[in-house]
Amino acid sequence: MIGAGLERFSLNQATTKRWTVAEAVVACVEAGVPGVGLWREPVNSYGLERSAKLVRDAGLLVTSLCRGGFFTGADPADRIRSLDDNRRAIDEAATLGTGVLVLVSGGLPTGSRDVGDARAQVADALGELAPYAGERGIRLAIEPLHPMFCSDRCVVSTLGQAVTLAEQFPVEQVGVVVDAYHVWWDPEVYAEIARAGGRIACFQVCDWVTPLPEGVLLGRGMMGDGCIELRRLREAVDAAGYDGLIEVEIFNSRLWDSPGAEVLELAIARYREHVT
Amino acid sequence: MIGAGLERFSLNQATTKRWTVAEAVVACVEAGVPGVGLWREPVNSYGLERSAKLVRDAGLLVTSLCRGGFFTGADPADRIRSLDDNRRAIDEAATLGTGVLVLVSGGLPTGSRDVGDARAQVADALGELAPYAGERGIRLAIEPLHPMFCSDRCVVSTLGQAVTLAEQFPVEQVGVVVDAYHVWWDPEVYAEIARAGGRIACFQVCDWVTPLPEGVLLGRGMMGDGCIELRRLREAVDAAGYDGLIEVEIFNSRLWDSPGAEVLELAIARYREHVT
Numbered sequence: 001m002i003g004a005g006l007e008r009f010s011l012n013q014a015t016t017k018r019w020t021v022a023e024a025v026v027a028c029v030e031a032g033v034p035g036v037g038l039w040r041e042p043v044n045s046y047g048l049e050r051s052a053k054l055v056r057d058a059g060l061l062v063t064s065l066c067r068g069g070f071f072t073g074a075d076p077a078d079r080i081r082s083l084d085d086n087r088r089a090i091d092e093a094a095t096l097g098t099g100v101l102v103l104v105s106g107g108l109p110t111g112s113r114d115v116g117d118a119r120a121q122v123a124d125a126l127g128e129l130a131p132y133a134g135e136r137g138i139r140l141a142i143e144p145l146h147p148m149f150c151s152d153r154c155v156v157s158t159l160g161q162a163v164t165l166a167e168q169f170p171v172e173q174v175g176v177v178v179d180a181y182h183v184w185w186d187p188e189v190y191a192e193i194a195r196a197g198g199r200i201a202c203f204q205v206c207d208w209v210t211p212l213p214e215g216v217l218l219g220r221g222m223m224g225d226g227c228i229e230l231r232r233l234r235e236a237v238d239a240a241g242y243d244g245l246i247e248v249e250i251f252n253s254r255l256w257d258s259p260g261a262e263v264l265e266l267a268i269a270r271y272r273e274h275v276t
Numbered sequence: 277m278i279g280a281g282l283e284r285f286s287l288n289q290a291t292t293k294r295w296t297v298a299e300a301v302v303a304c305v306e307a308g309v310p311g312v313g314l315w316r317e318p319v320n321s322y323g324l325e326r327s328a329k330l331v332r333d334a335g336l337l338v339t340s341l342c343r344g345g346f347f348t349g350a351d352p353a354d355r356i357r358s359l360d361d362n363r364r365a366i367d368e369a370a371t372l373g374t375g376v377l378v379l380v381s382g383g384l385p386t387g388s389r390d391v392g393d394a395r396a397q398v399a400d401a402l403g404e405l406a407p408y409a410g411e412r413g414i415r416l417a418i419e420p421l422h423p424m425f426c427s428d429r430c431v432v433s434t435l436g437q438a439v440t441l442a443e444q445f446p447v448e449q450v451g452v453v454v455d456a457y458h459v460w461w462d463p464e465v466y467a468e469i470a471r472a473g474g475r476i477a478c479f480q481v482c483d484w485v486t487p488l489p490e491g492v493l494l495g496r497g498m499m500g501d502g503c504i505e506l507r508r509l510r511e512a513v514d515a516a517g518y519d520g521l522i523e524v525e526i527f528n529s530r531l532w533d534s535p536g537a538e539v540l541e542l543a544i545a546r547y548r549e550h551v552t
Contacts, residue, residue, distance in 0.1 A: 150461035
């Protein structure tokens, strides 16, 4: 049974990273949470088919699989390996019954200073993969990552850039992720959300808190602990036509050290207070 | 005498932070460096008039004074204090004989989630200060800071945003800073440099290196140690019509712990290799 006000709540399992797929699924069902965002590594640790059966039997919606991408490479062999791995990720997404594969596109190849070339590699890889994904009912969702990740994780740095990339492909094959953490600072974010419209394949929330930790990856905050206008972003995404679930996705080493049940309970309370 | 190939080299004194104004000036003259970028705190420690005389007697060009700004505040009293302080900064810039006051515009006021309001405060402050600056021969130079500083230092996050702000004012009163560190990731950076044209009041270089340190402020790299296409940016700034000096500005705790003379020598070598 879905909890009051939780009709659109989805737990991205990175938020409770120490839980297995089974632990996350059981906790979501108990809490009345209708959706989960899954990650490839814990899914494959638990078993792909076993994970698929588990979420299906539990009646949970798999809102996305994280993640494909990392398309950029120093040589053709790197890029061939990446495409092979992304085809596997698409197949896994299809097995899990989600329609969305989140893409973190990759940073600059080691030693490269050519961000333009890296961006061209991302476009090329999408061209290779989009039809394969479309045939399997999977939508590739380009996630713009905060510009502080441009060199080492993702050369797609703004929502506008992601939308422009996505628009080169059929709407059912390629969409975008709007992750509040990555886009809140952008002076163009509301205009770009409106432009994204039906391209929005996934909406994720957490909060921006400072100071950032070393390496900056694990410094995301719980909703309400930072400065992002989450409700305004949610309303903008809704107004653009997005009616899917909202993933809570928080990479935070302190939260990972807390019991998963407490993190989920807090996330639900903060979601009600700051997002819905 | 200016060193070979150093005609446009300016040492921003933050790069050799432990040096007094006098130490920096002596070292620049010895190294054949024609310009310095000064900071208010060390200038005021050494004495404003005394610093002005020192650089004038040494024949150094003061390429900028850092910094004014921090316009955003939770209440009107904060904003009045900020405007007063910025008028003092403009006066100091005039005394030092530079034409450029670099502005770090300020982040979100404590507890605020309204980045739109903070941006409006920046525009309002510029409206108050631009004529005052113009009367004293000082150009306010809006520096877009990397989006990772949006919440706590500067809500002006892209060059395009800075140019649009600057364009509301006469070109001799308000310009922009192009700091490679803050803008290199931007898919629009080359288009925006071209659009900036005669608004470019200052060009700064260092490099982007990862992992970023805790707090991210002191993680800038020496030119050549990271992934920024410095020469391409320099050529773009030149093509836009900028013919001023190029400031080397590196906040890096490891460099600050090294002898200033070694840092300057390395900066000169790397500037020759990666910028000119």
